[in-house]
Amino acid sequence: MLPADIEPVIRDPKATPPGHRIDLHHSMCFGCGSEAPVGLRIEVIAGEGLTVTAAMKVEDWMQGGPGVIHGGVLSAAFDEVMGTSPLLLRKPVVTGHLEIDYAKPIPLGSTVHFTGEILGGVRRKVYTRCVAHLGDPANPVAAAHALFIAIDLEKHFSGYRERAVHSQHQNGA
Numbered sequence: 385m386l387p388a389d390i391e392p393v394i395r396d397p398k399a400t401p402p403g404h405r406i407d408l409h410h411s412m413c414f415g416c417g418s419e420a421p422v423g424l425r426i427e428v429i430a431g432e433g434l435t436v437t438a439a440m441k442v443e444d445w446m447q448g449g450p451g452v453i454h455g456g457v458l459s460a461a462f463d464e465v466m467g468t469s470p471l472l473l474r475k476p477v478v479t480g481h482l483e484i485d486y487a488k489p490i491p492l493g494s495t496v497h498f499t500g501e502i503l504g505g506v507r508r509k510v511y512t513r514c515v516a517h518l519g520d521p522a523n524p525v526a527a528a529h530a531l532f533i534a535i536d537l538e539k540h541f542s543g544y545r546e547r548a549v550h551s552q553h554q555n556g557a
């Protein structure tokens with residue numbers, strides 16, 4: 385999936401320091417928003433270099449097959465974790481392509497641990513990967529690759545902002 389012309393990218397010196405939450409999105413986001421009525425509420429933590437980590441408790445409402453997580457919920461979680469990582473480059477992005485390998489069923493009640501990293505970039509394209517496990521990094525339960533495209537925030541959302549759902553505490557993103 386990685387292109388032949390992929391180039392190394394460099395963490396921005398002003399990026400969120402390792403160990404701190406990367407918190408530049410909005411509170412009503414399905415993936416990370418603390419005020420979204422339904423959502424994953426994932427906190428993505430900056431790691432060293434081009435890495436991020438996150439954890440997500442698998443709640444009953446995330447059920448797909450009996451007793452296990454729905455694949456789309458896991459996909460959304462991967463999207464959130466990997467989509468936040470380009471903020472280490474101080475680049476806001478949207479998802480262009482996302483692919484998941486589901487290796488093992490993930491039981492309700494478990495905690496999924498994510499480790500993501502930026503692999504490189506080409507022009508506006510940022511290539512990432514992420515691995516998920518349930519506590520033992522040597523036993524992954526799923527893995528993902530995704531391509532994100534850097535955007536101009538104002539331009540990209542200009543035609544949609546009047547539809548935005550706002551929290552009671554802010555005017556929205």
Ligand SMILES: CCCCC/C=C\C/C=C\C/C=C\C/C=C\CCCC(=O)SCCNC(=O)CCNC(=O)[C@H](O)C(C)(C)COP(=O)(O)OP(=O)(O)OC[C@H]1O[C@@H](n2cnc3c(N)ncnc32)[C@H](O)[C@@H]1OP(=O)(O)O
Pocket residue numbers: 408409410415463464465466467468471475476477478479480481506507508509531533535537557
């Ligand atoms: C403080 C402010 C707070 C505001 C917060 C709001 C947003 C913040 C955003 C991010 C920051 C924070 C955290 C993010 C957290 C989670 C992430 C979740 C992300 C999502 O869940 S987001 C929803 C799903 N996502 C979409 O809603 C995208 C719909 N889509 C489009 O909006 C356009 O499609 C777009 C913009 C992608 C491209 O359009 P465009 O016209 O700008 O550019 P263009 O087409 O030229 O593509 C440029 C280069 O990407 C290549 N390319 C494009 N698409 C490709 C594909 N699918 N496969 C392979 N390559 C692809 C081209 O081939 C070209 O490559 P090359 O350079 O080689 O020519």
